[in-house]
Amino acid sequence: KLNLEPIPKVKGLSVLHFTDISSAMEATVATLEQNPDAVEHMGDMIISQARKSLGFARNLTFLEGNPTDILVVEMTGDSEAEVHSKLDKLDERMKTGGRPYATTRLMKASEQAQVWAMRQAGLGLMMNIPGDAKPMPFVEDTAVPPEKLPEYVKRFDEIVQSNGTEAGYYGHASVGCLHIRPVVDMKTLDGIDQMARIADEISDLVLEFGGSLSGEHGDGIVRGAFADKMFGSDLVQHFREVKSAFDRNGVMNPNKIFDTPKLTENLRYGTNYKPIAPPVRLDWxxxxxxxxxxxxxxxxxxxxxxxxxxxxxxxxxxxxxxxxxxxxxxxxxxxxxxxxxxxxxxxxxxxxxxxxxxxxxxxxxxxxxxxxxxxxxxxxxxxxxxxNKVPIRSRVVADIHKFNELSAPLAPIANAVNRSAPVKFLLEKTIGFDRNRPSPKVVRNTFQKWFKGHKSTNPSPRGKVILFHDTFMNFNHPSIGISATRVLEAMGYEVVILNDRKCCGRPMISKGLLDKAGENARHNVDLLHSYVEQGIKIVGCEASCVSAITDDWPDLLGGDAKAKQVASAVVTVEDLLVENHDDGKQQVNWSEAQREIQFFGHCHQRALTGTSNSLKALNLPDGYTALEISAGCCGMAGSFGYEKEHVAISSATGEDRLFPAIRAAGSNVEIATNGISCREQIGFNTPRESRHIVEILADALFD
Ligand code: SF4
Ligand code: SF4
Incomplete structure (x- = not known):
């Protein structure tokens, strides 16, 4: 018989902020008087690592100030009013019990999801502390009656500190089960001894508090050393007999719970772990x-x-x-x-x-x-x-800039030849480019040519920006550069392009040809840095080129200070639109154009900066409504999806969520992207074409 509970109609969270763990533990006891649905604790180590994490730092809007510890209290009910009333009572109780210095109330599911995502990632975040000593799981599942938590945690911490280390704390405070991980270096004998000592002392502490070493995770191997102490040798003998009755030959999951190896054996690292240190090219x-x-x-x-x-x-x-x-x-x-x-x-x-x-x-x-x-x-x-020999295909991909440069003057003949059946067959048979996925067409009238003949008539009160005209903008999709120029000029910028810039190196980086990529990065950094020194921004449109500049150039150039300065000066057109919106200076005069848009952000953009500015910018014209497609990678990933042996995986990747979403979009819906890979992949796998964000935004400019 199962005790099933109905799914609550409304949920609300209170995030209680503290500056020390003992206050948080005291408050836990007081919160339980209010019958919460959950009380979860997150300690200093998780919070500080989340602040440093690329993905999590963006989503910490629920934190106020600098708490060392937070309690996340969940209340549920049939209506918002009921949940608010419960949270109000909790606030009232907290005035005397626990006294958090700040409380954040979250009623929206999307806001709550950010808190739970951090909680879920707590372990991984803690493991990210630098150095070989890490928060290790050997007493990470102890549980005591919740009302004993304040004293228990104090004593736990004393044991950890007396052994010369610290611990990361988080867990299910409402049920007294905290996942406490002392920081030890499991690659050294001292660290291993330290672990064994702490584990032994904590097992005594848990017994003293009438708790359990395994609140929810089970005993496995790591708790086996204390089986006799926790259960008594008689009971352990009965375990042995029951196991043996069903498993005479000891073949079923042997040496777990009892008769386990010593705590100091069978380690993932251990003193014998001596990895070879390979030579490196990037800055690590x-x-x-x-x-x-x-x-x-x-x-x-x-x-x-x-x-x-x-x-x-x-x-x-x-x-x-x-x-x-x-x-x-x-x-x-x-x-x-x-x-x-x-x-x-x-x-x-x-x-x-x-x-x-x-x-x-x-x-x-x-x-x-x-x-x-x-x-x-x-x-x-x-x-x-x-x-080992670099495959010809990798060399071709790395030099795509040169191939485009050579073939552009011959367009459209070059396109016809490249896309002819014999050439596609030959490319597939010789170097493995799939014959059904021809490379993007080149154009004779490159962006650079257009820009040479372009004269802006707009005033430019915002000064200069450098538009980094990437390989694909220049040779394949000049309309992206033209649109970017028009939007930037409408904002009040003077657009400058640098004809002697080189390819950002993304295709070379992706194939591991890092010396070549490094040469390009060096050239480009030296070229761009003098502008950056004058406070001039670099505007990128192709997400994978933007990421090469911001994320990879500093690594390619040994952490070079100039490369870092250039990286920090890179923005997208959308960043500028959002940053400048309503700032009292020149604004874009958007037309009444109407668009319903679904936007799919490039993986690199999603990973490195997030897509919020792109989405905000697409919603700036009054007649535009843009939503983001929630999907994973498109599967193209540069040349990956063109490579014969990768085509099936490439399509399966996009088929996961992206292609169905695009097929389901109405024919009136514009699909917006910001990477050539995503654009090509959508074109190959769905009946729809997509356009770059700036092309769609430029539709709402007056001519
Ligand atoms: S298993 Fe490793 S790579 Fe995967 S999410 Fe965890 S830490 Fe990251
Ligand atoms: S494919 Fe997987 S392992 Fe490779 S970069 Fe993407 S997420 Fe990381």
């Missing part, structure tokens, strides 16, 4: 080194999620562990530590492991531990190609 100082970047993965498995977010597209398409971010990190870690039978780091086996990583950067923001597998892959490919 922010991550603490290449190995530390890989070890950021703590195995919590948020990269196995489906139907939400974009991490990890290859898992969403295949549902195979080896194609998760975690699968890749585990394989690399095993290879670096000699646990895999690969005789050297640069091996074909590992190339296979990384092959389906689309370099979408989604893990960089959606993984709670900020695992940046795209960057890890660029570095790996670079090292691999030091001793």
């Amino acid at each position: 100082s922010a991550e603490g080194g290449y190995i530390a970047a890989i070890e950021k993965c703590n195995g919590v498995g948020a990269c196995r999620k489906v139907n939400a977010g974009a991490m990890c597209p290859s898992y969403m398409a295949t549902r195979e562990e080896k194609h998760t971010t975690r699968g890749r990190a585990n394989s690399l870690r095993a290879a670096l530590s000699g646990a895999l039978p690969t005789d050297k780091f640069a091996s074909k086996d590992l190339i296979k492991v990384l092959d389906l990583c689309l370099e979408c950067k989604s893990c960089k923001s959606e993984c709670p531990s900020d695992v940046d597998m795209a960057k890890i892959k660029y570095e790996y490919l670079y090292q691999y190609y030091k001793t």
